[in-house]
Amino acid sequence: EAGVVQSPRYKIIEKKQPVAFWCNPISGHNTLYWYLQNLGQGPELLIRYENEEAVDDSQLPKDRFSAERLKGVDSTLKIQPAELGDSAVYLCASSLGPPGSGNTIYFGEGSWLTVV
Amino acid sequence: GQNIDQPTEMTATEGAIVQINCTYQTSGFNGLFWYQQHAGEAPTFLSYNVLDGLEEKGRFSSFLSRSKGYSYLLLKELQMKDSASYLCAVNSNYQLIWGAGTKLIIKP
Numbered sequence: 536e537a538g539v540v541q542s543p544r545y546k547i548i549e550k551k552q553p554v555a556f557w558c559n560p561i562s563g564h565n566t567l568y569w570y571l572q573n574l575g576q577g578p579e580l581l582i583r584y585e586n587e588e589a590v591d592d593s594q595l596p597k598d599r600f601s602a603e604r605l606k607g608v609d610s611t612l613k614i615q616p617a618e619l620g621d622s623a624v625y626l627c628a629s630s631l632g633p634p635g636s637g638n639t640i641y642f643g644e645g646s647w648l649t650v651v
Numbered sequence: 652g653q654n655i656d657q658p659t660e661m662t663a664t665e666g667a668i669v670q671i672n673c674t675y676q677t678s679g680f681n682g683l684f685w686y687q688q689h690a691g692e693a694p695t696f697l698s699y700n701v702l703d704g705l706e707e708k709g710r711f712s713s714f715l716s717r718s719k720g721y722s723y724l725l726l727k728e729l730q731m732k733d734s735a736s737y738l739c740a741v742n743s744n745y746q747l748i749w750g751a752g753t754k755l756i757i758k759p
Binding site for chain 2: 539575576577578579580591626633634635637639640641642643644645
């Protein structure tokens with residue numbers, strides 16, 4: 536069974552440019568997460584979807600970040616415009632259901648963003 | 652506030668045993684996860700504890716004490732491939748709170 540698939544794997548952009556990341560979760564997983572991870576830190580939640588509904592986006596910087604999950608499957612995360620401080624790994628993850636039910640979260644390999 | 656503490660870095664010898672501790676202070680508790688993350692890779696699931704006690708899975712075991720807000724991950728018969736970061740995450744009111752991770756260095 537395929538895992539969580541993300542693309543691109545690596546991206547280098549100049550500041551003020553836009554960037555988009557794509558995620559395909561594990562088949563049948565209703566819950567999808569976008570995390571940000573800096574070196575030596577744990578993942579920080581940006582947004583969580585239950586099917587196509589964003590149920591937790593309190594940590595998403597909405598002035599420059601946006602996300603969507605059309606049809607409750609694939610998702611995209613966009614940054615426009617990018618800033619130097621956005622350089623990080625963007626992890627997509629999915630689970631069968633919400634975290635409260637002890638559902639295991641499976642991560643993609645991440646999209647490494649460098650803003651220069 | 653919500654807080655999870657883990658040691659930043661630990662060093663152990665190949666073939667030995669190491670215990671990685673995690674203490675937490677959260678507003679709610681619905682379970683605790685341990686994940687392994689090799690450098691440049693995604694975190695992968697190791698264990699999940701929701702009740703007090705020890706859960707054993709091969710060379711890895713995880714322990715939980717809810718009254719003490721404490722968990723540990725025990726790695727036995729260490730191998731070089733166990734060099735990685737180990738992340739503790741608490742499920743608090745249906746949100747996952749992540750620790751910063753413990754970088755484990757294995758020496759021959």
